[in-house]
Amino acid sequence: MKKSISNLGKVLHKAEQIHINGGRKQCDKNRDGVCEDHGRHCAEFYCSFIL
16 A cells, blocks of 8 residues: 555656656755756755756
8 A cells, every 4th residue: 555655656746847847857955945966857855946
């Protein structure tokens, strides 16, 4: 059961990723609002827009 919830979360996360910035979210590893690793997908933290 836990696994299916986790998978659903991944699917929703993927959809959100595609929705914002055409799927090119940028990393914000230290959550200071500055994007690192431009153009690469990050597992956890994102900038909400690309300037």
